Amino acid sequence: MDETIIQPAVHSAVGGIALLVALVTTVLTWLGARRGTFGKAQAAALITLQVVLMLQAAVGIKLLDQGMGVIQKYVHYLGGLGSVGLLMLFYWLPKRSEADTANKAAWLTTASLLFVVMTFFIGQMYVKGQLSG
Template sequence: MDEFIIQPALHSAVGGITLLTALVTTVLTWVAFRKNTMTKTTYAALIALQVVLMLQAAIGIKLLDQGMGVIQKYVHYLGGLGSVGLLMLFFWLPRRSEASQARNAAWLTTASLVFIAMTFFIGQVFVKSQLNG
């Protein structure tokens, strides 16, 4: 695994996919909140977002292992752990009703989206500053 080199552009691309997945998931959870019920599509989107976040984290860990991005690692740790933690919290909360579950999903995915967007845009600013000098 040490001989396998990952380019930072891959991390940026998967970050964009992660941001898009988070946005779609947030929209789906708000639709579920308005309808007071969670659908299989909403659950699938929540699962897909968590999988994409895990993939993004694995790529980021490999880049850190290669010595890249050490300066901004705390922003990524906070952003990554915050976004995943909020999504995990949804599944830990008690299920009182479909309406409360949909409300929790909407608010927690929105908060997770904020963490993901923050991490993505701070990372993009860092990459651009590295390329410019």
């Protein structure tokens, strides 16, 4: 694994996928909240988003191991932990009713999306700065 070199473009691509999956998940959870239901589509979207965020974190950790992006690591740590932490919080909160579960999913995925957006665009600014400077 140490001999494998990952290009920063891979991290940007997975970040774009994470951003897209977070947006789709947020839309699906809000549609469920409007109906007052938390169904299989919302559950699958939440799981997919968590897996994509873990993949993004793994690629980011490999880049840090290669010595890339050290300057902005704290922003990425906070953004990554925030987005995953909010999704984990959903599973820890008590489930009072299906409508309550749907509302919690919608609000927590929205907050997670904000962390994903923040981290993605800060990362993109860093990459552009590295390429032009």
